[in-house]
Amino acid sequence: MYSAVKDLADTSVPFGVVCSRVCKSEAPLASSSTDSGVHSSMAYPELWTLQQFAFFTPPAKLSYWFAYWQRERLKWWKKASFSKCPSDFSLTEITDPVSAGGDVASKSGAEVSVIRKLPWGGSEAVERLRTSSLTGDGIAATPHAIVCDSSLEVAAATYISDGLSLRGNDSNEMVLRLHHKLAPYKTTIATTIPALRPLSSLLQIQLKRARVAVYCNPLLGTEASLEEQISRFDEMGIMFTVILDESTQKTGVAYVRNRDTTVREQIHVTDVRKKLPLYLQTSQSEPEHS
Incomplete structure (x- = not known):
């Protein structure tokens, strides 16, 4: 996959690609690190549109770029929603279901979500960021990937509910x-x-x-x-x-x-x-x- 994308982009790491596709599931942003609280009947139809950004980086730079994209995606949500309360958006703690100890963000399998505090109480994930190894064999020359997953429907519902007020x-x-x-x-x-x-x-x-x-x-x-x-x-x-x-x-x-x-x-x-x-x-x- 990486070789095909690299040839298509005609560049070297670091670089990123964006894709969009229609998916079918109950929870677009559900993962091992999130609970059922991310569900929203308003934002999660049976068919939903995945917006995915994959950023390829050398393993040695994984921690740096993972922190960079966390900041950028959080900043984007605070600005793009034209929110009356930008502080309603925040990042969860980084979790690593694969490894334990050390710098979690530097390892493959780390996850973090951008969450939004809902006007009616509780919170839900609006975007998920995760790190991934392309081979899992530990070869330093093999790029790692940072994948950002979001849903077009979740984004639209977030924007509309954010704008509704008395x-x-x-x-x-x-x-x-x-x-x-x-x-x-x-x-x-x-x-x-x-x-x-x-x-x-x-x-x-x-x-x-x-x-x-x-x-x-x-x-x-x-x-x-x-x-x-x-x-x-x-x-x-x-x-x-x-x-x-x-x-x-x-x-x-x-x-x-x-x-x-x-x-x-x-x-x-x-x-x-x-x-x-x-x-x-x-x-x-x-x-x-x-």
Whole structure:
């Protein structure tokens, strides 16, 4: 295997390769060093996508690179989740089911997991790192491997659950604070006035042409109040809501509401197509701290 990968990469150690494949099992990240607490019905479907990174290194450098990738993977999870509490992510103790004594990290068979503290209590593994000998014969010239296993479904569930929170300490309003670059829908349009449906449709077409992902609001011009519509959009993680009301009919002025700050900015309907993409470019979607 190593020889084939080395020929494909056309390089020498140290180097790494990434692969992805669909797997079928009950626990993507289960191992001899983790318990049933890693299971999550939300994150572990019957079929799941393995994301695997294999890094090949000389045996003498195994300990150094194992420590390096532990730091890098922990750092990645803290940043990539856009977490309100980066400290929720941590590393488990290194375990070695094969050997005992000495520097565990320098031996083949060492394992460590990146775990996340769950909002509802307990914790689960989001990634597993392990060392592996390619031959097990102790030949110093044979590279060892550091393998990082993660699940695409676990990562997605971690990101979504991390972004879900209450609007404030005294509120029952749920907000899905997805980063604006990862949110499936960036904006939508809300109104309770049936006569403004044609204008809403026109704005949707204009925004789509400007390459903005627009959610087609099924509640446009219905009896659903603006508050009900906006609350639904907050739960969906939509970053900006363009609000059309009575003043829009008279003056052409609409409002752009920010999901995280709840601030509404006046904007003329003719400027929506031009300005909304700029809002998305400058928005950092930083979570609020109450």
